[in-house]
Structure formats: structure tokens, C-alpha cells
Amino acid sequence: MSKIVQRKLKREGAGKGRPRNYNKPIDYTFSEMFDRFMSFKKTEGLAKKTINDYYTHFNYLIDFLESDLEKDEITLEVFRDYIDFMINEKGLSPVTANVRIRTTRAFLRYCYLENYIEYPIHERFKPLKTKEDTLESFTPKDIKMLLNAIDETNYTGFRDKVMIFILLDTMIRCSELIQLRRENVDLKEGSIKLEPHETKTKRARKVPLSTRTVKILKEYMDETEDFYSEWLLVTYEGEQLADNTIRWRFRDLGEAAGLTNKRVSPHTFRHTGALFYVLNGGDPFSLQKILGHSDMSMVRKYIQMTDETVKKQHNTFSPLRSIFK
Template identity: 25%
Template sequence: MQQWFPELFYITNTLKRNNPRFLIADALLFDISLKCRPYIQGGITMYLSKMVKVNKFSFMSWETAIQRFIVWRKAEGISKRTLNGYESNLKTFFKRYPLAWPDKCREFVLQHLSQEEISPSTYNNRLKTFRPFFNFTITEGILTTSPIANIKYRRGEAPRIVDHTMEDVLKLFKVIGSETFAQLRDSTLFLFSFDTGIRPSEALELLPNDLDVELLKATIPPMYAKTRIGRRIFYSDKTALLINKLLSVRPLEWKNSTQLFCNSYGNKMNTHTWGVQLRRYTKKAGLNRFSPYDLRHQFAIEYLRNGGDVFTLQKLLGHSTLSMTERYLALSNDDIQRVHAKVSPVSALFPPIRKGIGKI
């Protein structure tokens, strides 16, 4: 009988192996083989689907589901960094809770989200990974209900205020130096990031051809941008001097196919390497903390302090909505207090009394 219906044997064996409820599949197989042979087309029968009532993807492993999800998101143009985050977080979850897939996902998702002492940002990041994945499994017919249905995001914490003094920024810049190629590259990357507010991941993807050295502007292609929307950024004369110097010391064989901010061997740098370098310089400068993303924060804050408006800032930062720019910026308490003192209606009711100059 197996030689007549090899695909049918495969289906029943798969059902038995993945779900004890389908041990009855042997009896069904014999019954189907005798009564319903005419319905069998390619090893899949209408009779079988009616009798067993199993989803066509019920035997799919979580590894395969994740793989299909990553391919789908990649086709949508999601950045490589985001895809790696999806894959890492999902694999970590299912390895930690091997009994979750497929029937107990909600139980273990709730357990994963209710761990003690996790911050709202960690909670929300986990949920941001689960939501598109489980929506995908429903769309593809892998699962029938979402394990995260009616689970909402938590209200986030106040953003960490990144407000370094200009003295600290200058001190850190001077510590880097420019005696070696690596130091020149780091000095240029530091100043370019502080001058433009570019994301670290975007800066490390730039090629020399993406810069217009005469008009002092750079184009971030859509493939590099986090939002997949290209934009133009601008830099100052001082930054241009360092960029031109960096371009002049590059070997000719690197040409335009090598990233502008590459390592000493012409290989691409990543954000982790840049972060490690910056932490080393920070320690040398005697400062507590300074990350590559702090340069982006500091650019935004100084842009507003110096008279820039939030609408052009949104374009420069590459935010898709204005609300993102407003959440992104966290002005220091001194700024808030200074603005409040200036515009307070109570201050208008009781203006300060100006005294004339008397005897001297």
C-alpha cells in the first residue's frame, strides 16, 4: 500500500511525529486507502483534509517559519540590521521556551513579557519582534490565532537626556588626533556625524561618490537609510577639510567601491567597532560616557538651540513623522526652566521691579 500512496504515508508519519493527537492517522490511512483512492491526487486528498482537519502548515518547525518570515521582510526592504534583530530575538525566544511552538506560544510569550525588572523599552522591543512575526504566521496559514492578540505596548520611560557640554565635545575631538589613518578617519567620522546628525549605520555605508565635495553635501541613498527613504545632508567647511584630507590619503586601488569610513585595510567598519573606538577615546579624555549615537542627539539639540526649526530637523534626521523628532529630542532641565521663566504667565503678572541707580 505504501508504494501506491507514498505522499500519504509521508503526511501521516509527519502528523504522528509532530503531534500525538494524530496517532489515529494509521487507521485513517488504511480506511482512506480502501474507500477513497479515487480522490487521491498527488498524495493529498479532500477526504484526508476533511477527516483529519489539520492545517497544511501544522508540521512546519519554528526554524522554517522564522526563515520564511525573514525572506518576506527582506523582500519588503527592511534593513539588514533589523532583519538580524528579528532573527536573533525570535531564535532566542524559541530556544529558551522549546515547548512554545506551535500550540503554547501565547502562554510562553506572556511569561517572556512578564519577566521581572525589564524596562518598558525592553518590553516594547520584544513585542515589536513578536507582532510582525505572528501576523505573518496567520497570513500564511501557519497559525490560526495570534498569540499576542490584545497585548499592548507599555508607556515608555522618559528618554535619556544626552546633553554634553561643547567643552566636552571639543575635548573628545582633540583627543582623537590625526597622526594615523585610523585617527584621521575617526576624527573625520566624529566631526561629520556631529555636523550632520547622520545615523552611525548610515555614515559607515557611505561611498566617496555619495559626497559632493564642492557643494558640501552628502546623499544618503535609500538602501542605506533606516526608513528606506533617501535624503541629503550638509556639512561645514571645517568638516570638508578633514574629508578632503581623508580622501587624499586613500590608496588608488580602493577606488569608489570602498566605504569612505573603512578600516586601514579597506574593509567595511561596523557600528560596534566604531563604538569601541569612541569608548576608548572617551576614557582617554576622562569623560564618563559618549556613544556614536550621542553625536546625533547632540546635533539635534544644538540645532534647535541655535535657532533651527523642528521641521527642517525632521528632514535632516530622516524621521518619517514629526512626532518621532519630538520624542527623539530631550532638552535638558536647564533649557526647560529657562524657557519657562521666559514665557510664564505668572512672570508677566508680576514683572521684576527695576530700580534706578542711586548714590555711588
């Protein structure tokens, strides 16, 4: 490798991670490159959902292309056109588009390092700029509206209520929620154990349950015992609940509750739980452990407060209260 190439790799950051293979380029098609990329990703021990997301996002791209690409057809313009299509024709939000852009860039970076393509296309397009405050939360009134819209007289309605209690109380992810087994729940101790292979960070953690959640969870577990399923959350037929089913149920619940100004999703409950935790006096360090984040900066994003909430907090904790009690 010449000194010029070495300096260029250091300057552009292309030499980070695995060194680039400088053997003669192989003329794989775009799909063949992706197959090899996925074979590599599966050796990294990624969660099943993450692997499936890579396939899903690649299929979105192939649908846009309408056909496979030969090596010489893989150009920067293809991906810039794809971004334009997502934003201006499909009307996707920058947040949604960025998820697909990031997985595409990771794929193209792999292709460049393996010498499947000759140019670092991934360096020429980046995720879109988004508003800093993109995470919204429910108010206590919103939560009550959602709970009041649930019909607890049927199994699925009661299960939805249980899911809301778990999501708010433990602040676990939807992907972690659907992987819970009955054996992961310790009602006596009041906790749920998350297995390392089922978490995003690949680290086991134990999240506490409040007395109210333990009570409703015990009732649910007693009711579903005759399903003889290892899974905690099951369908009416006793099968493991899918994440898409949960998202559809919550979307429909939001419409039934008349809550059309906010996105009713598992992640919104996670944000809400984190915000309420701090407002109720919880410290950010224990919250970080409960959320399963290794970086405190992400915790700060989760507890973004509205101007109204900041004003209420200020009235309660104003420095002047120490002087004029």
C-alpha cells in the first residue's frame, strides 16, 4: 500500500475497523453482495430482530430499484435518488428514513472494505438532520384515557392493560417485552429478568416491578396458566405475541381513546415511563440501569420535558424556596 493511500485512509477514516481487502475486485451483483454482508452480520451475534431489520430495509431499497444492480450500476446517484424518493414521494419522516439510510451505509461500507465496490459511496451521503426533540411522551391524562378505552371484559383487552403497566413500570423495549417468558417473572421479589441474548445491548439486567404491576401481572399469569405456554404474553390461541400485533393493538387503542395527536406505541410508553420516573424523584443513574443504556446522553434524550413541565418543576424546586420558606 502506498503512503498516499495510507494517508488518505487515515484522513477519511476508511481505515477504521477491518482493513480493506486490496485484492482484485469481484463482480458480484448488488444482491449477492448483500447475501455476503448478511452472512458476516450473523457472525456478530446480533438480535434476531436486528437481522430481520437489515433484510426488511434492503427489500425496501430493492423495491425502489425494481431490479438487481450490476457492480458498475452501484453509484452515489442511486442512493441519493433513494433518499429523495423516501422523503418527497413516500413522505417518510426523517427519523424513519434515517433508519434505512444507516443500514444502507453499513452495507456499503462493508462492500467497500471487501473490495466489492471501488469507491467509498457510504461516505458521500449521510443521515438527514432531524429536530433535536423527536421523542414525545404521554401525560397522566393521556394514560388514563387509554386505560379507560380498554375493554377488560375480554382477554385481549385485559392483556393490553397488562402490557401498558409493564411498559410504563419497567420501561423495557417492545423487542424485550415479547421475548419474556413466564420464568423471567419473579412476583415474590417483584422483578423481571431480561436475558442477555434478548436485549439490545446483549447484557442481562433485572428490572423492578411496582406493587400495582405485580398485582395485575399475577392476575394475568393465573388466567393464562392453562395455555401451557412458556411465553408471558400470548395470543388468544396461546401463541407467542408478535411485536407488530402489539403496535397494531396500541394504534387502534389510541384511536378508540381519541388520542390522535400523539403516536401510541411501545416506545412512547418507554419515553413516558422514563420521564415520570425522574419527575417522581428518581435519579438518572438508576434510570440508566433500568433502561439498559450504557451512555447517559441517551438517557437525557428520554427525559426531555415540555415547557409546561419545566415550569411546574421550577415552581417546586426554585432556588428562592430555600430563602423564602
